[in-house]
Amino acid sequence: MISFREIVTGLRQLKIGRQEPVIAHASLSAFGEVRGGAEILLGALMDTADTLIMPTFTYKTLLTPGSGPEDNAIVYGADSDNNRMAEFYKYDMPADPLMGDTAEALRRHPEAVRSCHPILSFSGIHAGPILDAQTLTDPLAPFGVLDEMDGWVLLMGVDHSVNTAIHYAEKLAGRKQFVRWALTREGVRECPGFPGCSCGFEQASAVLDKITRKQTIGNAQVRAIRIQPLLELMVRVFRSEPLACLCSSIDCDRCNAIRRQVDSGGE
Numbered sequence: 376m377i378s379f380r381e382i383v384t385g386l387r388q389l390k391i392g393r394q395e396p397v398i399a400h401a402s403l404s405a406f407g408e409v410r411g412g413a414e415i416l417l418g419a420l421m422d423t424a425d426t427l428i429m430p431t432f433t434y435k436t437l438l439t440p441g442s443g444p445e446d447n448a449i450v451y452g453a454d455s456d457n458n459r460m461a462e463f464y465k466y467d468m469p470a471d472p473l474m475g476d477t478a479e480a481l482r483r484h485p486e487a488v489r490s491c492h493p494i495l496s497f498s499g500i501h502a503g504p505i506l507d508a509q510t511l512t513d514p515l516a517p518f519g520v521l522d523e524m525d526g527w528v529l530l531m532g533v534d535h536s537v538n539t540a541i542h543y544a545e546k547l548a549g550r551k552q553f554v555r556w557a558l559t560r561e562g563v564r565e566c567p568g569f570p571g572c573s574c575g576f577e578q579a580s581a582v583l584d585k586i587t588r589k590q591t592i593g594n595a596q597v598r599a600i601r602i603q604p605l606l607e608l609m610v611r612v613f614r615s616e617p618l619a620c621l622c623s624s625i626d627c628d629r630c631n632a633i634r635r636q637v638d639s640g641g642e
């Protein structure tokens with residue numbers, strides 16, 4: 376059984392300044408049994424970082440229209456069952472279970488604020504300027520502010536396949552982005568700037584390991600990476616190797632769309 380104190384002690388050993396903002400991605404179960412569960416893991420994060428955000432994405436709002444832009448890694452008009460299941464985005468909609476219990480605990484925290492995007496929202500504490508940067512057309516803009524504020528990515532018992540900052544590096548490097556659609560009370564919203572597939576992102580650890588601080592807490596490996604050099608390194612990788620960090624699944628629509636873009640030499 377891992378205690379609050381053990382988690383705080385482990386996080387402090389990563390030597391992140393408490394003024395420096397953190398985006399955390401966490402798997403509670405990776406730690407083993409945490410006394411007090413997700414709220415305690417969140418409490419330990421808040422005890423070590425003044426400004427904290429986590430992704431609280433809501434994939435239940437996704438809709439597939441009858442038509443749309445070409446080569447968008449989507450089969451138009453083929454998703455009517457899922458369309459019937461789609462839910463209206465609401466500010467208090469729970470985060471998708473894929474985001475983990477800790478992100479959902481942050482979203483529910485009385486001091487937390489959530490950003491505006493109907494699919495790709497972030498929730499945060501004392502993170503106004505970071506969350507406010509997000510727009511419908513620029514969902515990853517919070518990473519620009521995290522970069523300016525000399526922020527950190529914290530991977531807690533998870534690997535780079537959930538590291539959203541790498542998506543921002545893809546965008547900065549000019550890699551293809553996608554369009555998705557969300558159901559909202561104001562109608563169906565077109566959401567450009569939707570990132571590709573992250574299943575292959577753990578390959579980035581070969582490049583990022585040299586700037587990664589590591590700490591074992593309970594059964595979990597926790598990695599801390601400063602966002603500024605992460606973006607510098609990964610933008611350089613994506614510019615010099617346009618197929619870097621794609622996944623190996625032969626029927627991955629988004630990775631295959633990027634391969635086609637590179638093959639055609641297009642934007």
Ligand SMILES: [Zn+2]
Binds near residue numbers: 621624629630
């Ligand atoms: Zn893929």
